[in-house]
Amino acid sequence: MQLIEMLANDLFGFGLLIGYFVIAGLPMVLLKTSNRLSFEVARKLYHLVITVSIIPIMTLFSSWHVTVLVVLFLMAIIYPILARVENTSFFERIAVERSNGEFKQSLVVVQITIAILIVVFWGLLGDSWKYVVIVAVLAWGFGDAAAALVGKTFGKNHIQHPWLEGKKTYEGTFAMFIVAGLTIFFTLLIFTGQPWYLNVAVALLVAPIGATVELFTRRGMDTLTVPLAVGFSVLLLMLFLSFLSI
Numbered sequence: 001m002q003l004i005e006m007l008a009n010d011l012f013g014f015g016l017l018i019g020y021f022v023i024a025g026l027p028m029v030l031l032k033t034s035n036r037l038s039f040e041v042a043r044k045l046y047h048l049v050i051t052v053s054i055i056p057i058m059t060l061f062s063s064w065h066v067t068v069l070v071v072l073f074l075m076a077i078i079y080p081i082l083a084r085v086e087n088t089s090f091f092e093r094i095a096v097e098r099s100n101g102e103f104k105q106s107l108v109v110v111q112i113t114i115a116i117l118i119v120v121f122w123g124l125l126g127d128s129w130k131y132v133v134i135v136a137v138l139a140w141g142f143g144d145a146a147a148a149l150v151g152k153t154f155g156k157n158h159i160q161h162p163w164l165e166g167k168k169t170y171e172g173t174f175a176m177f178i179v180a181g182l183t184i185f186f187t188l189l190i191f192t193g194q195p196w197y198l199n200v201a202v203a204l205l206v207a208p209i210g211a212t213v214e215l216f217t218r219r220g221m222d223t224l225t226v227p228l229a230v231g232f233s234v235l236l237l238m239l240f241l242s243f244l245s246i
Helices: 002-033 039-052 054-059 064-085 089-094 102-124 131-154 170-191 196-216 222-244
Strands: none
Touching (some): 002 089, 054 102, 102 131, 102 222, 131 196, 170 222
8 A cells, every 4th residue: 555655656746747847948948949048048048947857856756766767767758759859840949959969968968867876875875865966966057057158158268278178268167166156055055954154164165176077077978077076075075074073
């Protein structure tokens, strides 16, 4: 009986998750098709819809096993749909791709990244650490969006380094540091209940790590590298703080 109830709750949660994507994503699609959004703004709004989905993903389901299955199932059903429609005129109107197939590839990477984070911070470490998944994904999502928008709009001072791919600016990297730091602080404040000044310390130490990893990651793989870097950095710092409090 309990198993049936859990299954019913998980199915209801999946319905709510789909509802979130429709409610949050449909206005973005309509604005893009009406040409009311620039390419880069539309791109980052799509990006943020996926980013914020981590909150319902991590709160609507009964176990980490189910949550991972949901994440992979979404990837399995959306990828072939995108593959079928990517050459249509409708997709061209709503797309924000810099190269053919980019959106599909990004979808796969972000879903696999989320699955890895769930397995590690919820499955292996236990329920008390699942909040790290939310911290890591939100810090990457909001920070990366800020870096792109600020860098392209206000960036004038380019960073020169042989390891960098493309044009990166000090303004964009600083924006990621600030926004990722604020995101980490407020997310920890909501989900941990620890004193605010400890959250400030964690944010100040982890945000530059995320910004640096994003800066040097190549081929668009910051979708993987930044959440993992932020997640494990938060874990180590939280363990250290826990050790000091003994």
